[in-house]
Each structure stands twice: as structure tokens, then as C-alpha cells.
Amino acid sequence: MDPSRDDRIRDPWGERTPYAAGERWPVRVDAYTVKQPERWVRSASLLHSNGDAIDIGVRDGRIVGVRGRATDRVNRGRLDPKDVYGWQAGLSPDRLTVPLVRRRGTLVETGWDDAMKRIVTRSRKLLDGPGGWGHFGFYTTGQLFLEEYYTLGVIGKAGIGTPHMDGNTRLCTATAGSALKASFGTDGQPASYADVDHCDAIALWGHNVAETQAVLWMRMLDRRRGANPPAMLAVDPRPTPVAREADVHLPIRPGTNLALLNGLLRMILEHGWVDEAYVAAHTLGRPDLEKVVAQYPLDRVAQVCDLKPADIERAAELLGGSQRLLSTVLQGFYQSNQATAAAVAVNNLHLLRGMIGRPGAGVLQMNGQPTAQNTRETGADGDLPGFRNWNNPDHVRELAELWNVDTATIPHWSPPTHAMQIWRYAEQGSIKLLWISGTNPAVSLPDLARVRRILKRRDLFVVVQDIFRTETAEFADVVLPAATWGEKTGTFTNADRTVHLSEKAVEPPGEARADLDIFLDYARRMDFRNRDGMPLITWTDPESAYREWQRCSAGRPCDYTAISYERLRRDGGVQWGGERLYTGGRFNTDSDYCETYGQDLATGAEFTAESHRAKRPDGRAFLHAAHFQPPPEEPTDDYPLRLVTGRNLYQFHTRTKTGRVPELDAAAPEVWVELNPADAKAFGIDAGDTVRIESPRGGIEAPARIEDIRPGTVFVPFHYARHAANELTITAWDSVSKQPLFKLAAVRVRRIEA
Template identity: 60%
Template structure:
């Protein structure tokens, strides 16, 4: 959180430094700033999150730390969950995770004795092979403790991207607008009526096609046109040599819409210059459901245009029309699109029907649902123990946590006829790629506070670039000594997919695990990928994904390590960012 949710972390630091500080449990194989501030830090092996959570849940149940009244009133599935975690006593979970059983017992005591419990989850859970299964176990913990809908308690499943909340609400992640259920025919019909199109024009005959599957279709020639907006897959996706070959194929027509020349734009057939956030008007929603209006401050330069203008222009040129023969979509600018979104959100969990641009200009943020009955928004959900899970209303009927297969509507109705919160157990499964004699390390990647995603903007900011100009490799003291590495040495970390060279940072990570920040691509190096030593961490990751969320796996590659050369003179590598005291004043 200190690296990826820095503003929120400063607020937690304020609490820790003030009176009556909270206890903090951190789970991370690295010795992060959060770990150093924690009451208890568990450093499990990558890919073992489900085993760890099962061990903790075992202890919560075993020692009677369950809010039984809440569980009986508000949830279903307790008996099945209890039966699953009964097989994960601390000794077994600790052996899987590479921990001491006492650490798991202490974590369970800390969580089980809390008067108020807030759980947060980030990419370490989301980007592993059992991502959804692990995240569900965190939800299970909060539900067992009866810690939803109460001040100071709950679960905060973080997104990691500034606009991720919006994509989920609006359906831009492949699901249907307003948290509607693609497997519910009445939801599809309702959306078709709102948009004035035939229901058959709304894809809903199977699960949404996720990005990694789209790329597979492009690889085989089934998908021939790909439009990429505001992301940089030529650096951010796994097994980059494969991604580049797909994006650069003559069989694929690639359009890239971006404000900057990126590694992906270099491979494009057409580049559409896009306006940035200060050059366009629109709303955005924070992870706590707070809706803000961002007004255009300056005109975009040159031919750059807001994304909405580009998409609407495309729709008009394609002559898309609704059932009445009028152009589709019916909106024409940000505010008319917002009014259409309000109608589409009405009656759904993310109800915006009581909001308007005028209100958002008066109030600095309003939390949905905001309706005529709750015109000032809703601070807290689930306070009444009610959920958005009724069979006819829910966003999804769920999936099998092992296979990812969708649950059938009839099965969901039988399991959860009253729309309660669902407790769902999951057996631990080993990672798909584990260390062996040739590749004895787990390799994980992630972010550093100085950069965001693939450095498209932060890498062009002089202060941030100076603070962290190059990729580095984090190695434990024991592993560095075994490899003959000193601080600042040039090392090569390799997997069956490729190799990356980076300067070594010693310490701050558990034995047997290596860490690379994934931000560093090639646009600022003067040479293409694959020349003079690669530096993108995703050269090393492999093509696989969580079966439920379809999130690619970035946390469990098996890797080898070797020394390439000594520390240069003067020493290179990231340096602490400086603070301009005059700016602070």
C-alpha cells in the first residue's frame, strides 16, 4: 500500500503515530514500508495465499472467534467453508507457506480479537494463480467476524488503477453496464430497452472474452483488429516476446489511442492522439464509491481529442443506429453521456440517479448510491446485513474457484435463494510454475512508489525519473552471498522465457524470492527490446491467468540468478527522492 496507494498509506501512518494506534498485520514476502510499520509481518512463499488464509480461518473457527449470530442471519455456506479449512491446521499451512506455525496462530489471534477489522488486498493476491480464491478467503474472514457495514470495519479490495472502479460500474471490463448479469436474460433485455437496440446485439451468450484470450485469437488470426486505449500491453503483459510478436503481426490491424509514444504505439498501424485528464471533462469514481467531476482545464494540443469524442466519431462514421433509426449511442458529449449513464444505473447497486453535473460542481464528491431518496449519497453499505445478491438482482452467479466455470442460475438459486453473503471455501493448489534445480527462485514483480504502471507519464517526469531511473533486482542477503553478489553489482535473472539484467539491491525480501519492478520498458533506452540486455520484468513472466478473474499471473515465475559484473563507479541505481522545501512551504 505504501508504494501503490500512497495517500491512503499516509493516513494510516497518521493513525499509527497518534493516540490509540491500530494493530497492523502485513502479508508480503518483501520487507516493505508496510511490513516495517506492522505489528506482525508474515512473509509467505509466493503462490501460497490460499493456504495461509485457510490456516488463519481454521484458527478463527477452532477458537470460537466467529460472530455466529451474524453468520447465521446474513450468510450461507458456513458448514462447507468450515469443512474445507478444517484440513489446514497451522502446521500444515505453515509448511506450505514457508512460515512458522506460531506466526499463523498469532495472526489469527490478532484478527480474531480485533474490535474493528479492516482488510485490504492488493496485487500480491490478485496476480497469483489462485487470485479469486484467495480474495474470497479474505471476504470470508470479514464475514465470519461480522465486520461489514460497521464504522472502522470492512473489506477494501483495492483496484490499483485510478479508473478501475469506473470500468467495473460501466461494464468496460467486459461485463454489463450497472453491475448487470450477462447470464440473466431480464438484465440484458433491460439494457437493450435503455439503449434502444435488440438484445441480440449485446454479447451475453457466454462469459466475456478476457484480454489474454483475445490475444490468443489474434495470434491464431481469428481476431484481426485490435483497438488499444490508455494502456501499454507491450510492457505490462506477461511473456513480452510473445505479446510483441502478436501486436506486430501483419495479420493484426492495431490501433493505439494514447497521449504519448509508447512501446505499444511503436507497433501500431494507426496512432490516435488522445487528450489527457486535464484536457477533457468527465467524472471518476474512487474505490470508496465517491464520484467526482473533473472539468477541462486547458485545450488538448494539436490533433489530440478526448477519448469520448474519438469513440463517438467512430460510431457516427460506422453509422451505428438504434431501433428507431436514430444514431447510436444517443449521447453527444460528456454531460449527455453522464445523463444516459444515470438512467442505466438507476435501480442498480451503483445508482447515480440523484447525481448531476450541477450537484457535483457544488459538492466535492458524493458516494453512490445517490438517489432521490438519498440525495446526499450513501456513506456505508451493508449496515443492515442486506446484500446485492438476490438471484434475480445479483451481478453474477459466481464461478467455480478451481476451474472458473460459471455457476448455473438454477444452481445459484438453490444455494442462495434469499440473497445472502456467500461463504465459499477453496482448496490450496500449488503454483503452475515452481522452482527447480535449474531455476531455484520464485520471481515476483510489482511497483515502486516513484513510478506508475509502465512509466508512460512518470518516466517523463524529471524528478521521478531521477529518483528511480533504472530497473533493479531485490535479493536476500543469504541468496546474494551464495551468488557472490554485492550491493550494486550487475546481475542477470532468467526464466525459460528470457533474461533481464539489473543492479542488485540486497535485503528487504525473504530467502528464495527475487523481486523486479515491472515499470521499465524501452521507449527511453535508445534501443528496441531484446537488444543490449532486456530490462522489462515481463520478459520473464509466463502466459497464464487466474481461472476466475482472468488476471494474468505475475507473482510465481521460477527463475535463476547469476552475477554479470561488479558495481560501477560511481554507484548507479535508485536514489531517494528529494523534497523541495520551498514547495512544501
């Protein structure tokens, strides 16, 4: 299939290829080229988390198109709109091609030696002075390669010794990792995309898969159009394409996800829809779970969630009557009230029903970015690499021996510093060097007025490493031009643990460098050494960095030792851990192996190793429960509506790339405010009117769209810098995952122009 420039915009999911349960998803090869390629180079998608396998077409040293790879397990040849057109962003004429430094208040061009000397001089002064490592903060992305994250993690943890390291993955899917650790002992998705081929029911919990992972949605639609289609449940306050397709749609009141799950779990127990043998053999915590959910009868849940009791009963019957249930969870849960507790409740559902580790039965705590899984695996998000436990001395010693550094060098005396706390330390002045790579926090963080104030601090030295001169780069002291997808080599892992190798297809423009080369240059200039006085970092290129990662991951859940570059070149996408995890009902909860000793779901308080061992998990999963608590900000008379932010099919994050692609920009060029008809009528607003939406923190203006979103709720996509939704959002986060609560701000709207 060769879509025209408009086909994949007007028809984003393409033609259907129906198939029945147990059959293999048929091949459908999508492609788009502007010239006939001379050669094709292997890669995968970098504008969402699905991991679609892509071949890059090259001619005369330039990228001229893409095609889906028919043999790959993830997409079977299909591409979504961002895959089809997004590669053109790298050709944009406003790419950063030389370093920039701030002189007399203005960013001016300079050479690499001058730029790196400035960073190293400031770094050495801070490291040698009082406070040392505590003055460094690293804030990275979910879009670099595994090799780059691992190198950055070693620099931070073993070179500098700072715990202040996290990524923008904290904003989108930190709750995925927290929920998986809490229930199963370590990170790692139990299920596989292949479970779509076998399931008889799909439950999407706050997951607009049609727009966030469009190729996975194609797979779901094809099953739904084939014989023996799976039933579908959607929990979302908006009438998304998923909600319109679903057999049961619960337009839930934002912030009440946990109350709904507690009520559904109570009904599962009351109706006997429990795999008693599985629960007895493979779980702990059922009595406490039953005690909590007993307090969530149907009428209470319906009132709290503002749902019809009959719809909740239909949802319970769909979940309880299925034999092979697949659940997916994303931002509607992760960026909302009691995020980890609600996501864990989905895990509880699958454990009670014995729906883990077999074809069609599993849970995907989804990721939102293409390499978010790698930030968590390698420790670039602050955790210890290889899903090791920062609170387990043996795990810290393993790393110290691997890196040949003193154990005391590796930060493990307290939980890793999460992103929101890193920004708080910068605000307070204790972090004095903030290195931002591949992300645009001046648009993506909550409460942007506060973020701008922090970035403007005179005592904060800001390094920005990116491919364009972003809104954040305008605040930087040094800007480093980076290479992007297709211009460098490395691996990355999608949401169902599929590893792909992305090969370098073309040279980066000007003096731009691969992120790995930038980090290696910094390490050399800083002269980081191990205990024997030898260079701390010995690798020099992507493949040697990958081999070091293989050593680090050996024996851990995310063991890459059997997945070589050679195998990835030969076989395409390969899953670590096999097609499904926990197939034998044994989980990663043993106290000596687990990634965490657990946290209180209500407060986030860390449990001790002693308390964990006393539970004697012996490979059994945990059934955790928590009571519903109201959100931290509720609508008032002054701000009577609830704001939820989210994504759009044609844009990605802050449009750094997609906003520079003509087809994608034209498909969704500007921000909008989505209102329910009743709310629009009450405020005198018609479709197309320009409205002002305000919260206690700020305001933006945008055209109104009248949709069947639930009453009292408004939606604004967060991608747009000029009228950024995050001018409105609150500085608050989940107590366990520390993920910001983007879907809970109280707002008001008024028409300013008809």
C-alpha cells in the same frame, strides 16, 4: 504546505497529523506550483487509485501546479509524490499532436480524416464480411473517464455486438471484482476510507499501500501515531514500508496465500472468534467452509507457507481479538496463485466475524488504477454495464430496451472475452482489428516476446489511442493522439466508490482530442443505428454522456442518479451507495438482482441460474471455500528462485507519464533486482553488481539490491520498458478472475559485472 522539489521525494508521506479513533482526520494541504496560478480547476489524481482531490492551477493557458483540496473526504488536502509532480507529464515536448498512419512500413503524420477513414474502412469490411463482430477486439485502460468507457461499451456491445472487450484492469484488479461478486452478489467495495478513522486493527493482504496508495497510508500512519492506535498485520514476502510498520509481518512464500487464509479461518473457528448470530442470519455455506479449513492445521500451514507457527498464531490473535477490523487486499493476492479463492477467503474472515457494514469494520478489495472501478461499472471490461448479469435474460432485455436494439445484438451467449483470451484470438488470427486505448501492452502484458509477435502479425490491424508514442504505438497501423488529464472533462470513481468530476483546465496540444470525442467520431462515421433507424449514440459531450449513464445505472447497485455534475461541483467527492454498503446485513445475492450466479473457485466453471436459485440466498452472503493447490510454475534446479513483480512509489505502470517527469524519473530512474542476502552470497552477488535474471521465456539485466526479502524470492519492478520484468513472466491466469499471475515465475540470476 508547499514542498520543495525534493521534499516530497525524500519524505513521500509528509509530516504526521495524529488523531484518535472516532476523530476526523485533520486537514493538511499540500501544494506545488511553478508559477502563481490565475485560477484553480477541480480534478482528482490520475496516477493511482486513491482518488485524491486535486485543484489544477492554470496560468496563461498552461497548467502551472496543483494543490490538494482540504474539504474532500478522500485526502483532506494531502498529495502523494505522483500527485505533486505528475501533472508535468502533459507538458512533455514529445506529446502526440497529430494522427499517424503506417505507409510502406513507417509511421507518418496525417490528418484526422485520413486516420479515421482507414479505421472505418477496415471496420466496415470486417463487419460486413464472414465472422463480422468476431473480428473486433477492444483493449482499454483504467485511466479514461466514466463517460468515455460507457461510450466505448455501447459501441462494442450495441454497435458492433462483440464480446471481445476488456481493459488492462484485467492485469491488476479483475480479482477485486470477481471476489466481491462471489461473496456479496455484485461488485462494489463494502468499506470506506473513513473506516481507517474507526478501526482497531488493519490487515493488509498483499497490499503495499505505502507505495500504491500513499495518501491512504498517510491516513493509516496518522491513526497509528494517535491515541488508541489500530494494530497492523502485513502479509508480504518483501520488507515493504508496510511490513516494517506492522505489528505482525508474515513474509509468506509466494503462491501460498490461500493455505494461509484457510489456516487462519480454521483458528478463528476453533477459538470461537465468530459472530454466531451474524453468520446465522446473513450467510450461507458455513458447513462446507468448515469442512475445507479443517484440513489446514497450524503445522501444515506453517510448512506450506514457510512461516513460523508463532507468527501465524499472533496474526490469528490480532484478527480474532479485534472489534473493528479493516482489511485491504491488492496485487500480492490478485496477481498470485488462486487469486480469487484467496481474496474470497478474506471476505470469509469478515463475514465470520460480522465485520461488514459498520464503522471501522469492512473490507476493501482495492483497485490499482484511478478509473478501474469505472471499467467494471460501465462494461468496458466486457461485463454488462450497471453490474448486470450477462447470464440473466431480464438484465440483457433491460439494456436492449435502454439502447433500443435487438436483444440478440448484445453479446450474452457466453462469458465476456477476457483480455488474455482476446490476445490469444489475435494470435490465432480470428481477431483482425485490435483497438488499444490508453495502455501499453508491449511492456505491461506477461511474456513480452509473445506479445510482440502478436502485434507484428500482418493480418492484425492495430489502432493505438494514446498521449505519447509508446512502445505499443510502434506496432500500430493507426495512432490517434489523445487528450489527457486536465485537457478534458469527465468523472471517475476511486476504490471506495467516491466519484469526482475532473474539469477541463487547458486545451490539448496540437490536434489531440479527448477520448470521448474520438469514440463519438468513430460511432458517427460507422453510422451505428438503433431499431428505429435513429443514431445509436445520441450524446455529444461529457455531461450528456453522463446523463445517459445515470439512466443506465438507475436501480442498480452503482446508482448514479443522485450524483449530478452540479452536485460534484458543489460538494466535491461523493460516494455512490453511501459511506458503507451492506449496513443492514442484506447483500446483493438475490437471483434476480445479482451480477453473477457464481463460479467454481478451483476451475472457474459457471454455475447455472437454477443452481443459484436452489440455494435461496435471499440477500445472504456466500461463504465460499477452496483447497490450496500448488502454483503452475515452481522453482527447479535450473531456475531455483521465485520472481515477484510489483510497483514503486515514484513510478506508474510503464512510465509513459512518470518517466517524463524530472523529479519522479530521478527518484527511480532504472530497474533493479532485489535479492535476499543469503541468495546474493550463494550466487556471488554484491549490492550494485549488474546481474542477469532469466526465466524459461527471456532475460533482463539490472543492478542488484540486497534487501531482507524472503530467501528464494527476487523482486523486479515492472515499470521499465528497456529491461522489462515481463520478459520473464508467464502466460497463465486465475481460473475465476482471469487475472495474469505475474508473481509466480521461476528464475535464475548470475552476476555479469561487478
